[in-house]
């Protein structure tokens with residue numbers, strides 16, 4: 001089966017091979033047919049769903065985009081991958097909090113789910129900042145392992161039989177997918193073969209006779225469909241700040257936080273959240289979105305005047321919904337009306353805490369050999385390093 005709109009060389013080769021193989025499928029066994037039918041996958045991130053819902057006038061957020069007409073066999077939701085990313089971030093924060101001292105500066109911990117920010121940290125800021133980056137992999141990286149390792153084994157497929165496409169809100173996710181180590185699975189496969197932005201998906205749809213339909217998404221667990229769409233807490237992000245804050249308050253101070261109160265400080269892209277008791281600030285978290293706020297944060301970090309324990313850092317002002325791959329007008333500005341519509345849709349999606357997913361708990365046991373096993377470290381964590389700027393034009397100019 002052809003994935004007609006993919007421009008990757010590997011994909012066109014695969015398409016050709018598929019056609020050749022399809023000629024001979026008359027004599028193939030049911031197992032081979034199953035293998036053939038499982039080559040192309042795609043998935044939708046929670047923060048691209050509002051774009052698709054708005055763009056294609058889908059009716060509710062309880063459903064998701066299906067790309068089946070384009071030769072895609074499964075559509076997954078990445079919320080399960082974000083669950084792992086958040087849970088590992090929570091645990092790492094608590095560990096760092098305990099280890100932190102004047103001599104061993106483990107805090108603030110800075111999130112690492114945004115490739116735009118991580119590339120900037122690695123290429124421009126270097127060693128003073130890199131040790132502060134959380135080592136938990138991003139949802140896209142975790143999803144690569146779930147698909148090419150867990151799902152492949154469940155389906156009796158070798159990873160190279162799977163072509164894994166991610167639909168993302170920004171172009172930075174393409175660079176993240178190319179990164180060796182970050183995006184390589186335990187079996188040595190590339191976790192993500194291709195990233196298309198949601199804007200590119202819309203373009204493909206508009207330029208072809210393909211259509212999008214409301215349908216339940218697949219799960220990694222056999223024929224079961226995803227019961228309902230859920231998102232994590234937070235303002236147009238994967239929700240690391242809110243979930244880590246609640247977990248840390250509970251684990252470190254025995255405090256159960258229901259509602260999180262964000263205080264906008266310098267501007268609406270710099271928020272603060274604190275946990276206070278008897279007039280003392282126990283935890284001070286922040287969200288810093290956009291490079292103006294990131295640069296201010298770095299300036300204060302360098303001066304040793306940065307009072308936060310944890311910062312959710314995102315390169316785009318207003319977060320992932322405002323990613324350049326989906327919320328831009330043709331002249332390169334933010335489409336404010338569309339963004340506002342997406343924010344409304346996003347906030348209407350019910351929140352599900354990552355701890356409450358029974359599938360995630362099962363996967364920790366069945367796939368990762370426990371919540372604290374060496375395999376968890378290998379599959380769900382990574383390392384960062386200072387990198388030289390690229391000379392092939394693929395790097396982003398800040």
Ligand code: SF4
Nearest residue numbers: 114116170316320323
């Ligand atoms: S903040 Fe922007 S660059 Fe970072 S992951 Fe989200 S959309 Fe991509």
